[in-house]
Amino acid sequence: MGQTLSTLAYLVASVLFIMALRGLSNPETSRQGVLYGMIGMGIAILATLLRPGMGAGGIVLVLAGLAIGGTIGTVVAQRIQMTSLPQLVAAFHSLVGMAAVFVAAAAFYSPESFGIGFAGNIKAASLVEMSLGLAIGAITFSGSVIAFAKLDGRMSGSPIIFKGQHMLNAALGALLLVLVIAFVATGSPILFWLIALLSFALGFLLIVPIGGADMPVVVSMLNSYSGWAAAGIGFTIGNLLLIVTGALVGASGAILSYIMCKGMNRSIINVLLGGFGTTGGEAGPGAGNADRAPVKAGSPEDAAYIMKNAQKIIIVPGYGMAVAQAQQVVREMADLLKKEGAEISYAIHPVAGRMPGHMNVLLAEANVPYDEVHELEEINAEFADADVAYVIGANDVTNPAAKTDKTSAIYGMPILDVERAKTVFFVKRGMASGYAGVDNELFFRPNTMMLFGDAKKVTQQIVQSLQK
Amino acid sequence: MNPQQIANEAASLSDRAALLAEHARQLAETAAPVAAAAEPFLLMLTIFLMACFVGYYVVWNVTPALHSPLMGVTNAISSVIVVGAILATGLAESVAAQIFGFIGVTLASVNIFGGFLVTRRMLSMFKKKGS
Numbered sequence: 027m028g029q030t031l032s033t034l035a036y037l038v039a040s041v042l043f044i045m046a047l048r049g050l051s052n053p054e055t056s057r058q059g060v061l062y063g064m065i066g067m068g069i070a071i072l073a074t075l076l077r078p079g080m081g082a083g084g085i086v087l088v089l090a091g092l093a094i095g096g097t098i099g100t101v102v103a104q105r106i107q108m109t110s111l112p113q114l115v116a117a118f119h120s121l122v123g124m125a126a127v128f129v130a131a132a133a134f135y136s137p138e139s140f141g142i143g144f145a146g147n148i149k150a151a152s153l154v155e156m157s158l159g160l161a162i163g164a165i166t167f168s169g170s171v172i173a174f175a176k177l178d179g180r181m182s183g184s185p186i187i188f189k190g191q192h193m194l195n196a197a198l199g200a201l202l203l204v205l206v207i208a209f210v211a212t213g214s215p216i217l218f219w220l221i222a223l224l225s226f227a228l229g230f231l232l233i234v235p236i237g238g239a240d241m242p243v244v245v246s247m248l249n250s251y252s253g254w255a256a257a258g259i260g261f262t263i264g265n266l267l268l269i270v271t272g273a274l275v276g277a278s279g280a281i282l283s284y285i286m287c288k289g290m291n292r293s294i295i296n297v298l299l300g301g302f303g304t305t306g307g308e309a310g311p312g313a314g315n316a317d318r319a320p321v322k323a324g325s326p327e328d329a330a331y332i333m334k335n336a337q338k339i340i341i342v343p344g345y346g347m348a349v350a351q352a353q354q355v356v357r358e359m360a361d362l363l364k365k366e367g368a369e370i371s372y373a374i375h376p377v378a379g380r381m382p383g384h385m386n387v388l389l390a391e392a393n394v395p396y397d398e399v400h401e402l403e404e405i406n407a408e409f410a411d412a413d414v415a416y417v418i419g420a421n422d423v424t425n426p427a428a429k430t431d432k433t434s435a436i437y438g439m440p441i442l443d444v445e446r447a448k449t450v451f452f453v454k455r456g457m458a459s460g461y462a463g464v465d466n467e468l469f470f471r472p473n474t475m476m477l478f479g480d481a482k483k484v485t486q487q488i489v490q491s492l493q494k
Numbered sequence: 495m496n497p498q499q500i501a502n503e504a505a506s507l508s509d510r511a512a513l514l515a516e517h518a519r520q521l522a523e524t525a526a527p528v529a530a531a532a533e534p535f536l537l538m539l540t541i542f543l544m545a546c547f548v549g550y551y552v553v554w555n556v557t558p559a560l561h562s563p564l565m566g567v568t569n570a571i572s573s574v575i576v577v578g579a580i581l582a583t584g585l586a587e588s589v590a591a592q593i594f595g596f597i598g599v600t601l602a603s604v605n606i607f608g609g610f611l612v613t614r615r616m617l618s619m620f621k622k623k624g625s
Contacts, residue, residue, distance in 0.1 A: 036577075043571050044548055050564045051556045056617050063567050064610050067574065074580045084584030087596050091583070095603025102604070103611035108619075111562060111612075118569045118609055121601045125575050128598035132582030136591030139581060145588070151535060249565050256575045261538055263578050269538055270545040275572040277549030282561060376558060383561030387616050395623035401558050 028078065035073030036267035042066030043271050047278060053396055070267055108391045109348050112245055112381040113177040119245075120170035122252040123229075126163025127222060129259050130156050134218055140263040150210055152262060157206040157221055159258030164225030165232070166251040172233040173244050177380055183238030191235060192299065198228050236297065238380075239422070242286040243297045245381045250279025282382050289376030289402075291428075291438035321457070324475040326487035329416075329451050332475075334492065336413035336449075338369045340405065342442055343385050344378050346419020346454070350481035353392035356418060359485055360394070362492040371408070372399045373442050375423035406443050415447035419481050421454070425466045435464050450474045453484050563616045570609025576602035 042062045049059020071092070075085060106114050133156055137143045142152035175181040202224050209217040236244050257272025259265075287294050333339060341360065347353060360370045372394065378385045389399055409415060417424055424444045427434040444450050445468055452474060459465050468474055477484045556564050579602055582595030 039574070040545075043574075044552060046567055046571065047549065047552045047564070050560055050567055051552070053557070053560065053617075053620050053622075056560060056563060056620070057614070060563075060567060060610060060613050060617065063571050067571065067606055067610070070574055070577055071580065074577045075584070077581070077584070080584035084586075084592065084595075087592065088580050088583050088599050091579075091596050091599030092603045095600040095605075096607040099604040099606065099608030100611055103608040103615065106612060108616070111616075114608075114612065115562075115565055115569060118605050121605045122569070122572050122575060125573065125579060125598045125601040125605075128594045128601070129575060129578040129582060132579070132586060132591040132594040132598065135594065136582065136586035136588045138587070139585035139591065140578075246565070249568060252572045253568065256572045257542060259575055259578050261535075261542075263581065264534060264538065265577060266538065266541055267577060268574055269542045271571055271574045273542050273545035274549035274552075275568040277546045278553040278564065278568045281550065281553050282565065285558075285561075374558070381562060382565065383558060383563070386559040387562045387619065390616070390619035390621070393619075393621065396559055396620050397623050399559060 032073045032077050033266070035069050036265070039066040039070040039073070040267055040270040042069070043274060047274060108387055109351060110178070111384060111387060112241065112379070113174050115381060116170050116174040116177055116245060116248065119248045119252045120167050120174060123163045123166030123168075123170060123255055126159055126255040126259050127167060130160040130163060130262060131218070131222075133259075133262050134215070142262070142264065146213065148213055153210040153213060154206070155258065155261040157209050157218075159255060159260075159262045160218070160221055161202060161206070161225040162251060162258050163255040164222050165229035166248060166255050168226040168229030169233040169244075169251065170229075170248050172230055173241070173248055176233075176238065177241060177245075183241075185237040186234045191231070195228065195231055198224060198231070202228065232298070235299070239377075240290075240297050241380045242377050242382055242384075243283055243290075243294070246279050246282035246286055247294075248279075250276050250283060253277070253279055286377055286382060289440065290436075291440065321469050321476050322472070322474065323478055324451075326477060326479075326484050327491045328475065329477055330488045330491035332449055333363055333368070333414050333416070333488070334366050336363075336368050338408075338412045339363060339371075339414045339416060340409060340412045340444075340447065341370065341372045342415060342417040342420050342424065342444055343372065343374070343389065344418065344420025344423065345380060346421075346481050348379060348384065348388055348419070350419065350483075352418060352482035352485050353388045353394075355482055355485045355489060357389070357392040357394050359489050359492065362489060366492075368413075370398060371405060373402065373405045373409075373444075374399060375402055375420065375442055376440075378420060378423060402440060402442060409443045409446040412447040413449065415444035415450045416453070417444055417451060418453040418485065421452075421459070421466055422464065424468060425464060426468060427464060427466070444468070445471065445473075448473060451477055453477045453479070453481050455480065559620075563613050566609055566613030566616060570606055570613065573602040573605040573609065576606065 043066045046059045046063035049055040049062060133140050137145060137148045143149045176183050205217055205221050209221060253272045253275025257269050257276060260268025260272055364370055372389060374385045386399055390396060422436055424442050426445055428436045428439040428441045431437060450473060576599055579595045579598030582591050583599055586592045586595060
């Protein structure tokens with residue numbers, strides 16, 4: 027396949043990728059969108075393999091790599107639990123970052139394969155692009171590894187902050203710039219690897235101070251970075267398909283980050299500087315807050331009785347539901363309540379869960395029809411005429427302090443108005459505050475009933491009493 | 495104007511044309527390397543910016559319910575970086591570059607297969623009421 031033909035094939039692949047993203051905008055067309063993406067990727071790989079000059083040994087190596095990676099990817103994708111989706115996506119982002127680092131290295135050691143000069147004598151413009159692709163790739167890699175470790179519980183989700191952190195990051199950033207300039211001037215291999223090392227360190231330091239509650243932003247941001255890394259490599263090796271696709275992914279990730287930030291009423295800078303939610307209090311049921319009215323704790327049987335007589339019930343799931351793997355039993359409860367004549371809907375806050383849209387996937391996994399699941403703007407007005415709001419594993423996103431208390435860490439965050447329902451059930455393990463470290467005054471209201479315990483067990487007990 | 499004069503005029507005109515052509519050629523020669531260096535980059539930059547806008551408009555209206563699948567797919571297609579890795583593996587003469595390329599292909603393939611398949615799994619779960 028000649029150059030022109032392969033360029034044409036890349037064009038077709040780019041168009042298919044755009045159509046894939048377009049298809050993903052609607053549940054009806056989404057599966058088709060994935061198909062477009064797969065075809066596009068197939069075309070891109072085939073067209074590259076058929077390029078003139080590809081050695082037979084090289085092709086065998088490529089096929090081996092595709093087979094090994096493909097097998098691992100397939101097995102992982104089939105085995106992964108939907109609850110662990112955020113960490114899987116973070117791990118995948120790290121792979122894109124690492125692949126970018128390796129392609130940059132290959133381009134550095136064999137520039138003639140990409141027509142950007144000769145070993146030891148690479149065009150200055152290409153060196154600039156190369157260091158860009160390398161740095162973004164390396165930052166994506168180490169940042170995603172930290173995000174993975176935090177999401178997977180291999181390291182604490184709480185922000186790690188030390189004195190002079192921002193100064194250190196700024197200094198390292200400046201040093202990176204100096205290294206890039208020196209690298210472009212000299213083309214030295216040592217500087218190449220120093221840039222890689224420093225970028226790894228930067229990616230690590232950038233994500234470490236960001237707390238668990240901000241993970242949806244981090245995951246979207248790394249999604250965006252992985253796109254920019256691909257685009258950077260595209261510039262390096264002069265490949266338009268990589269540039270177009272990288273830009274598409276970068277833009278998509280940036281939009282998701284923006285939506286997540288808006289969902290918390292925080293600026294991206296504020297998230298990046300980190301440290302949010304450091305004062306998370308841990309307390310047993312009913313402990314502390316002695317000056318307030320005592321909380322009203324109820325039994326699952328009480329909840330079952332009240333819900334049996336309710337007309338309209340809104341379920342508000344949060345990360346706690348995912349942790350307890352309670353989505354299936356929540357749907358069972360909803361089915362039983364529907365038989366009793368209740369109208370059930372689900373309300374999802376934009377930042378519920380640990381990655382954008384995570385709750386929707388979990389509910390879909392439990393066979394909840396997607397037209398029963400509503401976003402904040404769609405459903406918020408309906409809490410006023412709901413009989414019951416069943417809040418399971420969510421806290422901060424229901425806290426009215428976001429509307430009233432200007433000193434609160436979550437002030438200005440759009441919240442679900444659960445307090446307007448006639449009765450609010452909170453399924454929680456204890457009285458600990460949410461990720462933002464803010465007390466929720468809703469717990470102390472007369473129309474609130476706390477159901478203390480594991481989200482899954484409590485809901486199971488409700489199901490049992492409903493069946494009686 | 496007699497034929498002789500016309501012929502003379504024509505001859506001098508053609509001389510001047512030749513001179514102009516020579517000038518143009520010289521100019522082109524000096525300009526070409528500059529243009530060659532600037533144009534591919536400008537072209538790439540143009541396409542890059544256009545693609546950013548396309549991405550922005552295409553993704554802006556995605557329903558929040560599909561944010562996770564969207565991420566799965568963007569994750570998979572960003573592994574198009576495999577193209578660079580394949581070229582490195584197949585074209586490179588240095589063994590180091592070939593090894594780097596091979597590792598790149600393997601890493602990106604995990605992502606391509608894993609990303610698309612996990613997205614398909616997610617989407618197969620989304621069902622409408624009654625279906």
